[in-house]
Amino acid sequence: MIKKNLFILLALLIWQPLLHAELTIEITEGVEGALPIAVAPFAWQGSGSPPEDIAAVINADLQRSGRFKTLPRADMPARPGTVEEIEFKDWRTLGVDNLVVGQMQSNGAGGYQIQFQLLDVFRGEQLTGYSIPTTAPNLRSTAHRIADLIYEKLLGVPGAFATRVAYITSVKQPEGETRIDLNIADADGHNPETIVSTSEPLMSPAWSPDGLKIAYVSFEGGQSAIYVQGVYTGKRRKITAFKGINSAPAWSPDGRKLAMTLSKDGNPDIFIYDLITRKLQPITRHYAIDTEPAWSPDGRSIVFTSDRGGKPQIYRVSAFGGKAQRITFQNSYNARASFSPDGELLTLVTREEGKYRIAVQDLESGVMQVLSQGSLDESPSVREPVWSPIKQ
């Protein structure tokens, strides 16, 4: 199941070129056997029109995941707001497996109560249902949380709708300068906010495990440096600004350390920086390019890219240093590996017939499976957006 979920996240997300601040996430392909579901418009109990179309947000989330085939509103036989109003047979004939109904009430003081029920259309029974209090600014995030609950109930794995995404935009200004921004937005591209703005390159944003900080690389001042910035405080700390490359920050699972690439000693090597003791520990020492460190979920080992064998391949090393072992052997270019949450798979960029694609390698069997079909599937499409680890 997790494999499938990973596939959805990696293979089906295409990031549109960003001309405006608003992020557009387009899904170009669904999966075979997507679950048919209908999300009826939520009944509104308040004056005027509802402040947010909760059902539309939920519907778009489910549709965008590729795992659901949602029924367009125009094709709905009715608009039930409660279970009592549902004629299950009408929905059965449309081939809808599941139906979501709900209500939104205003409590007057800017607060709202949202209730929803997820129903099995064939059995005519409720699978799950919640009543959630929320406020006007949080209506969309409440809708995303409901989509997560539906996703988890039906597919058995948590959804990732109520997360946020970090991304970098580069826009040429009329004066000829390029403005480069680090932005965060809801997982559906709404509510974009710029948290760093500069005219020099920014790269490698990485969320801390608690979702409160972002580490990134900035070239402001004409030289790369690694920063850690509080997402909600805006305060930042310069972590390293050695001569040469300071890049590829990767948070340890406990959020205490950053693995990184530094070339201060003459060529890029992997180091671990302890954010509390501020001590730097060398992990690799080789004249080749060693970069793109990523932690195993248990925090005990690190995978990284190295061209010590002539071409870039993935190697694994203990998080305490020591001898590195090569773990990719298929194809002549493998880079930017990261672990799946269960630690069983690596996702990586591979070159196949001159084209750069996203692949998954099973760590136990060593078998690699190429997932994407593009030719430059690395930047800016699949890798660049970084998902926040927590649900807002």
Added chain:
Amino acid sequence: MNKVLILWAPLLFSLLLVAGCSSTPTSEAAGAEVSEQSTGADGTAGGEASTSAASQSGEWYGDPLENPNSLLATRVIYFDFDQSTVRTDYLDVIQAHADYLAANPQMVVRLEGHADEKGTREYNLGLGENRANAVRSLMLAQGVSDNQLIVVSYGEERSAAFEHNDESWALNRRVELIY
């Protein structure tokens, strides 16, 4: 005999040009050879060629860095795909810059390494640094002092060309010399 030479001269000239182009696009040495041989071969009928040769050897009184006909005017060194070895056709350009820097120890040059967009961003940062370091090593060997050279890699973050094709990629695999 003279007629044959005159007929052959333009052909020889163009053949040499083609040879110069196909081996390496910016081979300064090959270019010099072309003008020398063409003036030598035709003698009487080489008005255009001898004019250009004269201006090339014209004296320059300003800052050598500003001389458009000097090898110092070449400020970008291009690299082959996935390579960080300096191509032989750039050795004389690097030599010229090294000579200039050695003679002007107060001058500092920034060597900015770049990569094309193929492959991952972080690896390309390493590749860009390798390229800049390759130029740096050659300059150090020519007597330039370490504190005159600043190496910065931008990887694929600062493209010179923005299409997704071979031409653009070739223009992006480079080291820029910035005085």
